[in-house]
Amino acid sequence: MQGVIDRLVRAPDGAIEIHDYKTSARAPSQRQLDADRQLALYQIGVTRNGAADRDTEVRLVWHYLLPDRVRSSTRSAQQIEALRRDTVAAIDRIEAAQAFEARPGPLCSWCEYRERCPASPHWNGEAEPAVRTGDATTPAAQLGLFR
Ligand code: SF4
Structure with a gap:
């Protein structure tokens, strides 16, 4: 899998922030963002690439340009592992599909x-x-x- 992160930031408190810019006219609810897969998958990539280790806090940050809103979320280690497992299972299903x-x-x-x-x-x-x-x-x- 490949992904392109809009902006990766080392925050003053040492956390890694993954920023994404959206042009949609409406910002999703916090609940939707807490379940969003895109930036969480980026988090897996950032951790695997060594930009963040397991102890580094990672924040996911969305910028909605039209409503001018900034939203953020985080994922627990358990959520990241569940996403990794679900994604691998989805890839297996796709590869097995006829x-x-x-x-x-x-x-x-x-x-x-x-x-x-x-x-x-x-x-x-x-x-x-x-x-x-x-x-x-x-x-x-x-x-x-x-x-
Ligand atoms: S392949 Fe056809 S059905 Fe699928 S997204 Fe494209 S236009 Fe739509």
Whole structure:
């Protein structure tokens, strides 16, 4: 896995702060941020890269630019371990999967395949020939990624 941290700060009290800048018009609730995976995964990376050891306090900080709000959260060692386990299990499920159903939704607007994906509301109407990969016909195959 790779991630790009917007800003990494050594705070005056010695803590490491992982800062992320968001342009969404609304800041999520504290409860949502306390369950957010993105910056917690960054925390795993920062710890693994040696920027922070297990005893260093790590703060997760979000800057919501439009409402001009700053929010922060922390994770316990148990929460980080649970996230690590859940993420590894999710990767195992993805790697074992044989079929990948299209799941159209709001993210289609940002998807680079939106005009070529028949499941997308932005589909340009051109039929893409399905390419079979083993027993599964995958959206990636339908999009021509295996040609
Ligand atoms: S356009 Fe198709 S491939 Fe892209 S997110 Fe939407 S459903 Fe998935």
